[in-house]
Amino acid sequence: MKIAIFNGSPRKENTAAMVQAFKEGAEAAGHSVEEYHVGKMKIAGCMACEYCHTKGNGACAQKDDLEKIMPAYKEADMIVFASPIYYFTMTAQIEAAIQRVYCIGKPASAKKVALLLSSGSPNVYDAAITQFKGFCAYTGIELAGVITANGAENKSAAKMDEIKAFAKAL
Numbered sequence: 001m002k003i004a005i006f007n008g009s010p011r012k013e014n015t016a017a018m019v020q021a022f023k024e025g026a027e028a029a030g031h032s033v034e035e036y037h038v039g040k041m042k043i044a045g046c047m048a049c050e051y052c053h054t055k056g057n058g059a060c061a062q063k064d065d066l067e068k069i070m071p072a073y074k075e076a077d078m079i080v081f082a083s084p085i086y087y088f089t090m091t092a093q094i095e096a097a098i099q100r101v102y103c104i105g106k107p108a109s110a111k112k113v114a115l116l117l118s119s120g121s122p123n124v125y126d127a128a129i130t131q132f133k134g135f136c137a138y139t140g141i142e143l144a145g146v147i148t149a150n151g152a153e154n155k156s157a158a159k160m161d162e163i164k165a166f167a168k169a170l
């Protein structure tokens, strides 16, 4: 499979470690993986101008880093969203990206998605997971799995092994 990972963390720390473990596992199983560091990109919020659904024919009127991820969003067989928890949800950067893909709605190729979440505390994932399940229901894409890491689990060998095994078994 062609897998695109959208990493919503602005840093290369805990979420990046989860992404790296996923990448290693998926590549070991023969998948091709591209990571897009959305957390470092400049992607503005949707303006609801509806250009995409009228004259734009699927293209967004705003010209920013969304253009760097749209080809992967359209073409990947699997999309992995990864984010730290910020105030009980995903980062503003990844939320902006998710809301801007409104321009094409359902991606044509993606058959599976997964979610990787990192946090400081346990039991802070309900809002992010509920929202993500809504995205899956809306797009009709199968949710292959959700993996979370909090506190000492972040970057731990046990958590990295769990993520690698998940990615290998896809």
Ligand SMILES: Cc1cc2nc3c(=O)[nH]c(=O)nc-3n(C[C@H](O)[C@H](O)[C@H](O)COP(=O)(O)O)c2cc1C
Pocket (backbone or CB within 6 Å): 009, 010, 011, 012, 013, 014, 015, 016, 083, 084, 085, 086, 087, 088, 089, 118, 119, 120, 121, 122, 124, 154
């Ligand atoms: C602005 C901000 C808000 C945060 N909000 C939460 C939170 O609500 N719950 C929590 O457990 N951790 C919270 N954290 C901690 C991060 O989720 C945690 O440190 C995570 O592992 C960071 O991932 P990263 O290393 O990829 O940036 C917050 C951190 C920041 C910077």
